Amino acid sequence: MRRRLIALLCVTGSLVSGCGMLPGGHDRKTVTVWLMKDSASKEFLRRFTADFERTHGDLRLDIRIQEWTGIVEKVRAAxxxxxxxxxxxxxxxxxxxPLYADDGRLVDLTLESMRDWGKEKWLPGLAQPGRDGNKQYGIPWYAANRVVIYRKDAxxxxxxxxxxxxxxxWLADTAKLDSDGTQGIYLAGQDWYTLSGFIWDEGGELAREKDYEWQGTLDTTAALRGMDFYRRLQALGEGPVDADEEHPPQAGVFAGGKVAQIVAVPGLAQSVVRQNPGLKDKLGFFPVPGRTAxxxxxVFTGGSDLVVPQNTGDQFAATTVVGALTGAKWDTELARTMNYVPNKTSLAGAVAGEEGVAAMAAGAAHGRATPNTxxxxxxxxxxxxxEYMTRVLNGADPAPEARKASRAITGKLAPDVG
Structure with a gap:
């Protein structure tokens, strides 16, 4: 939002400790930026702010850190x-x-992204959910996704x-590992994000849009093949069939020392080592294997996009900030600082020196997001x-269970009427 600063400038969100006189005593437009807690370090934001304000003498940044809890309603209100x-x-x-673009309250950034933002190299799992038809509302910033964390000694x-x-x-190796009191893999029965990747690999979808209506598609032949692979892999461990990866937290299970592999973001390894320091230097990472070598x-790609509200007071200034944050220089710096995957496949080399992040980047190049609705x-x-996964892993016939789950998804995806 456009504002005038006469004498003092503060970058909020506890990013700097004080305020000072504006150089030269002239006014600058302030661009207010909402970033989520822990997305970027304070030091990164200090460096970015200093560089941006040095190279954009008419602009100042007001960066405000937000909590994820309750953010949807807060953004909708804004x-x-x-x-x-x-x-x-x-x-x-x-x-x-899609939650925000659906109201028509975001700026269409298609022209900006086509000019010089390198959209042809964007990670698909970040770019696709930021798009509605031919309009690009969300600009990819950073990504994270699951890899396989494994015990090198096992x-x-x-x-x-x-x-x-x-x-x-992977199945053959996991079967070898599943012996002598060690689980070949710990895979909870309701880890549906991991299942999604197997379904996509087979050419299936969680849901498809046809004639402007969404339908669940877990009952297609391709999606059933993905579930069958999940069933065979999950059976090579003792993951609970009626719970997801957070119940109990799989980091704690892995730290117990009786598991050879888990599927998780690489950062989870830090929690594992904190709980079991004896595993330091014993953990490795590799991308979730595909159907061919x-x-x-x-994989499901998580991460963040940057958007510009329609009610911004200065669209040009706002898009200038977006271009700087998502450009090669600072996007690469963010990825290195925070162990993220950069927003473009062409920048993957920037994180090649970190085994876990490199494994993420390899998967992110073919990543996907949930249905764009x-x-x-x-x-x-x-x-x-x-529920579908649990029933199948408990021995139910997959086909009728998939049809039931698909009908439930279709019902939830039907827009409210009246």
Whole structure:
């Protein structure tokens, strides 16, 4: 939102400790930016702010840190026409963009992204949910996704000399690891994000849009093949079939020392080592294997996009900030600082030196996001995919259970009438 500063400038959100006189005594436009807690370090934001204000002498940044809890309603309120003191740039979860774009309250950034933002190299799992038809509302910022975290010593004991490259190799290796009191893999029965990748690898979808209506598609032949692979892999461990990866937290299970592999974001390894320091230097990472050796498996891509509200007081200034944050220089710096995947496949080399992040980047190149509809949030709120997975893993016939789950998804994706 456009504001005038006469004498003092403060960058909020506890990013700097004080305020000072503006150089030269002249006024500058202030661009208010909402970023989420822990998305970027304070030091990164200090450096970015200093560089941006040095190279854009007519602009100042007011960066305000937000909590994820309750953010959807807070953003919706800020996007309302006439909202006072709202932000000019907002960081949103990549799969949240449809929630806000659906109201027509975001700026269409298609022209800016086509000019010089390198959109042809964007990670698909960030770019696709930021798009509605031919309009690009969300600009990819950073990504994170699941990889396989494994015990190097367990692989050595099993005679496995390199991480598997294909899903068939992964099953065979996991079967070797599943012995002598060690689970070959700990995979909770309701880890539907991991299942989604297997379904996408088979050419299936969680849901498809046809004639402007969304339908659940877990009952297609391709989606059933993905569930069958999940069933076979999950059976090579003792993950609970009626719970997800957070119940109990899989980091704690892995830290117990009786698990050879888990599927998780690489950062979870830090929690594992904190709980079991003896595993330091014993953990490795590899991309989720694909159907063939030439391509890693498809994975769900999480992360953030940047959006610009329609009610911004200065669209040009707002898009200038977006371009700087998502440009190669600072996007690469953010990825290195925070162990993220950069927003473009062409920048993956910037994180090649970190084994876990490099494994993420390999998967992110083929990453996906959940179906691009604002109603998908209703699916996740009471997720029929989880119940479907539990029933199949308990021995139920997959086909009728998939049809039942697909009908439930279709019902949740139907827009409210009246």
């Amino acid at each position: 996007l309302r026409p006439g909202a006072d003191d709202g932000p000019d740039v907002i960081e949103v979860g990549n799969t949240q963009v 692989f050595e004991r099993a005679g496995i000399t390199r991480p598997p490259k294909t899903r068939d190799e 030439g391509r890693p498996g498809t 604002p109603q998908w949030a209703d699916v996740e709120a009471d997720n029929p995919i989880k």
